[in-house]
Amino acid sequence: MNMANKKKVCVIGAGPSGMAALWNFSKLKSGNDVDVVCYEKQKSWGGLWNYSWRTGTDGYGEPCHAGMYKHLWSNGPKECLEFPDYTFEKHFGKAIPSYPPRPVIKDYLEGRWTSNVDLRPYIKFNTVVRHVEYNDLDKKFIVEITNLETDQSSKETFDYVIVATGIFNVPNVPDLPGIDTFEGTIQHVHNFRDAKEFKGQRLLIVGASYSAEDLALQCLKFGAKSVVCTWRTKPMGFNWPKGIEERPLVQKFDGNVAYFKDGSNAEIDAVIFCTGYKYSFPFMEGKLRLQSSLSMFPDNLYKGSVYLLGGNNQLFYMGIQDQLYSFTMFDVQALWICKYILRNISNEPKSLSEMKSNAQRWCQNCSELKKCHDEIDFQTKFIADLSKDVGYYPDATKAREMFYTWEHDKEKNIVTYRDQCFTSIYTGTKSPRPTAPWWQAKDDSIKAFVNKK
Numbered sequence: 001m002n003m004a005n006k007k008k009v010c011v012i013g014a015g016p017s018g019m020a021a022l023w024n025f026s027k028l029k030s031g032n033d034v035d036v037v038c039y040e041k042q043k044s045w046g047g048l049w050n051y052s053w054r055t056g057t058d059g060y061g062e063p064c065h066a067g068m069y070k071h072l073w074s075n076g077p078k079e080c081l082e083f084p085d086y087t088f089e090k091h092f093g094k095a096i097p098s099y100p101p102r103p104v105i106k107d108y109l110e111g112r113w114t115s116n117v118d119l120r121p122y123i124k125f126n127t128v129v130r131h132v133e134y135n136d137l138d139k140k141f142i143v144e145i146t147n148l149e150t151d152q153s154s155k156e157t158f159d160y161v162i163v164a165t166g167i168f169n170v171p172n173v174p175d176l177p178g179i180d181t182f183e184g185t186i187q188h189v190h191n192f193r194d195a196k197e198f199k200g201q202r203l204l205i206v207g208a209s210y211s212a213e214d215l216a217l218q219c220l221k222f223g224a225k226s227v228v229c230t231w232r233t234k235p236m237g238f239n240w241p242k243g244i245e246e247r248p249l250v251q252k253f254d255g256n257v258a259y260f261k262d263g264s265n266a267e268i269d270a271v272i273f274c275t276g277y278k279y280s281f282p283f284m285e286g287k288l289r290l291q292s293s294l295s296m297f298p299d300n301l302y303k304g305s306v307y308l309l310g311g312n313n314q315l316f317y318m319g320i321q322d323q324l325y326s327f328t329m330f331d332v333q334a335l336w337i338c339k340y341i342l343r344n345i346s347n348e349p350k351s352l353s354e355m356k357s358n359a360q361r362w363c364q365n366c367s368e369l370k371k372c373h374d375e376i377d378f379q380t381k382f383i384a385d386l387s388k389d390v391g392y393y394p395d396a397t398k399a400r401e402m403f404y405t406w407e408h409d410k411e412k413n414i415v416t417y418r419d420q421c422f423t424s425i426y427t428g429t430k431s432p433r434p435t436a437p438w439w440q441a442k443d444d445s446i447k448a449f450v451n452k453k
């Protein structure tokens, strides 16, 4: 194929989603048919899995992307997100426990991105995408970028754009009556870095999902005096250890006292908002900008990937689903998108109306999900649906049963669920128990967890 006919593909973001796209393009040996460029505003790959002490803005004055904190352990079993072709056992040369801390997961991801592939040449680091627009006449995207090191901006044209900029980086921070005069400290979990900061304090955590659950436990583990979690829709309802309790939504603050919907009140030293994130794609021109709040199947995306309101089926959003499976979901989605671009997909949709009605059916089913089990089943079906089009590993959805067990373990004991052991779908090896129970483990290094000499 001559250079002029090559399809030009722009991937925005080198987190786990964008890297899955690069990995799959590279594996399909598509170099003869496509030119792929990835723009990443951070200095390295890994997205949220990069830890940084910074909050607010980075060294270039850009909003800090990563919001992971010290002592963050995986909150799902690694066996549910393991790559079929690149297992944890293969990466570490031995079986390791089921719930690794952040540095272990990051190391594993990097292993897949560097084992028998060289993905770095695709990526332009320290480069932020400022604006993307689509020209209907020549059917191309114009992508405006800024090299943050030189502060030089330029424009490039592409045939396809894959947006993989993540969904958990722009905090949702509601206002609460009287909070401006609250006497203690206030922050969103996006800016939380180390639970030790809250030693001896009485915390109020707003929210009732994964961040609220993890921060309540983390802070107590590292010496907080007490934690009240306050919920809007429903409490988390776990069997909490002494020191953590749940109350209905805080109604107002007066000095350092928080007043709750049930008429109770509590003295508080610090408030942490664990109130989720906003979908934000400010760099996309209006007609290309996905509008959604957290969902397992955002509207207007065929196969959860092809944007249906602009861009002539040449625009894709990746990893914008609420995530249980995470890495395997990104992987099959990436394979699907790569094959779609290479026109190498079975069951190609025949028309835009067919794509729209298919997407609407998935959205409708998604809107009917009630319990965690329903969500597990739904995401399993989503992965299976993409897999059947592109021949992704048939075992990848076997993790469903493990997710059921995970949910059950959490209900049984929220403090010990991370000490449980799961069996790898691909190696058949049962993971060993962690050297220290999660509640006592305070060293999140690879050395401590993997027990490497």
Ligand code: FAD
Pocket (backbone or CB within 6 Å): 012, 013, 014, 015, 016, 017, 018, 019, 039, 040, 041, 042, 045, 046, 047, 048, 049, 065, 067, 068, 069, 072, 073, 074, 075, 076, 081, 127, 128, 129, 130, 164, 165, 166, 167, 168, 169, 283, 318, 319, 320, 323, 324, 325, 326, 327
């Ligand atoms: P991200 O990881 O957010 O990566 C997006 C990338 O895009 C970033 O590198 C960013 O710098 C780049 N970018 C953004 N805007 C631009 C731009 N305009 N120009 C150029 N580059 C840009 N998942 C799990 O499976 N297990 C866990 O235990 C787990 N823990 C989590 C804990 C926290 C606190 C949070 C917030 C999330 C957690 N997740 C976890 C979910 C997480 O979303 C995924 O694991 C994964 O990081 C998503 O990958 P992504 O590539 O879609 O997005």
Ligand code: NAP
Pocket (backbone or CB within 6 Å): 072, 073, 074, 075, 076, 168, 172, 174, 189, 206, 207, 208, 209, 210, 211, 212, 214, 231, 232, 233, 234, 249, 274, 275, 276, 277, 294, 323
């Ligand atoms: P989330 O799942 O979107 O939850 C947001 C929470 O905020 C919900 O409970 C929601 O309550 C509440 N909320 C939103 N607006 C509110 C308001 N105005 N008043 C009161 N409550 C409000 O976000 P998240 O918990 O931050 O999780 C994000 C991702 O990070 C998930 O993928 C999670 O797995 C991951 N994570 C992982 C770990 C780990 O240990 N590895 C730790 C933290 C986070 P309603 O139910 O009322 O809407």
